[in-house]
Amino acid sequence: MPDHVxxxxxxxxxxxxxxxxARALVDARLAACVNILSPCQSIYRWQGAVEEAAEVPLAIKTTAAHYTAVEAAIRLAHPYELPEIVAVPVERxxxxxxxxxxxxxxPPRTED
Incomplete structure (x- = not known):
C-alpha cells in the first residue's frame, strides 16, 4: 500500500x-504536484493587530513520510517569519x- 498522502x-x-x-518541492521530489492558486485576500491577527494582505495559496500533494522535509523546505524558501504550513490527511x-x-x-530509480 502506498504511503499515506x-x-x-x-x-x-x-x-x-x-x-x-513549488519548484523547490517538486524538483526535490518532496511533492508530486503543487497547485499555485489564484491570489486571495487574507485577514488575520498578527502581533496584536488585524492585518490584511494579498496572498497566493499553494496546495501541495505529498506523503506523510516527506512531511518533515516539506516543512523544512517551505520554511527555508518562505519569506514570512511564521508561514502557514498545515497538513491534511487524504482519507480517500x-x-x-x-x-x-x-x-x-x-527517489528516481537507477539502472545498474
Whole structure:
C-alpha cells in the first residue's frame, strides 16, 4: 500500500515566491504536484493587530513520510517569519492518483 498522502497548504506573498516554493518541492521530489492558486485576500491577527494582505495559496500533494522535509523546505524558501504550513490527511482519492503521488515522491530509480 502506498504511503499515506497529505495535502499541505501554505500561502506566499506573491506569485514569484509561490513559484519558487513549488519548484523547490517538486524538483526535490518532496511533492508530486503543487497547485499555485489564484491570489486571495487574507485577514488575520498578527502581533496584536488585524492585518490584511494579498496572498497566493499553494496546495501541495505529498506523503506523510516527506512531511518533515516539506516543512523544512517551505520554511527555508518562505519569506514570512511564521508561514502557514498545515497538513491534511487524504482519507480517500482516486487510487491511481494516490499511487502517482507516492511514486513521484520516491527517489528516481537507477539502472545498474
Amino acid at each position: 497529505l495535502l499541505v497548504m501554505t500561502s506566499a506573498p506573491n506569485a514569484d515566491s509561490a513559484r519558487q516554493i 482519492g482516486l487510487p491511481g492518483y494516490l499511487a502517482w503521488v507516492a511514486e513521484e515522491t520516491q
